[in-house]
Amino acid sequence: MRKAFGLALVLAAAACGRAPEHGGGAGGGSTAEADRSSADERAAAPAGIAPTAAPGVAFNYKYAFRLPAERISAVQEQHAQACEKLGLARCRITGMYYHLTGDRNVEARLDFKLDPTIARAFGKEGIAAVAHADGLLVTSEITGTDAGAAIDVVNRDQAQQAEALRKIEAQLAQAGLKAPERVELQRQAQQLRETMAGGKAEKADKQESLANTPMSFAYEAGDMAPGVRRSLSDGVGNVIAALEWMLLALLTLLPWALVAGLVWWGWRRFGAKPKRPVEA
Structure with a gap:
């Protein structure tokens, strides 16, 4: 019953949310989508600190991301390849972790040592890669020590x-x-x-x-569909939850209603009838 309700509502929502194919052209839709994606990336990117703004300070960057479980491995590999392309003199991978628990619960981690002059840009590029995979930055922590x-x-x-x-x-x-x-x-x-x-x-x-800046990327599974899709998903979930509650209430009250109906019917059918007045 629950799956049937969910499937029907998702299909109805998808039909209502489909964009019209006429008017504006395909190019206009792609431009709007790109603008929304860029806006999401700018909103997700944290404020960074360049080494030149704080000389003598050793920074430590920590980022935590949430994205669909099936995309974590690909994004983690993309981050690792970005580090490898910079060369060992500018970026080294110091640790990697990936753990699957259950069907869709994934926890992963990737640790780097970076040239301080590129750490800020590398972090922003890492955030952008997660955003393109329908993920979201959930934690950003930059600590510094006056080395x-x-x-x-x-x-x-x-x-x-x-x-x-x-x-x-x-x-x-x-x-x-x-x-x-x-x-x-x-x-x-x-x-x-x-x-x-x-x-x-x-x-x-x-x-x-001061010569090598540590940075860590932590990944966890979660549906972080942005914008309208996330609102639509939340709305469908709320409707399904309401229907489930109504069905539960109906199943809970129905037996008592049937018992009350049977008692009433039995009283009307077999109960004592009022005596007729005796005619004089």
């Missing part, structure tokens, strides 16, 4: 540590040091060397974050 300031702090600390180490080594080079003093100076020198090594590793990590 340049952290590098400056490490440089200052290392300069001070290097000067302190130079003084200790000069003391160790002096003759006549007592054994306890020499042991203590050697301990301090070793501690300074270890601290400087840690600062060097931290500095290298910050420089890496």
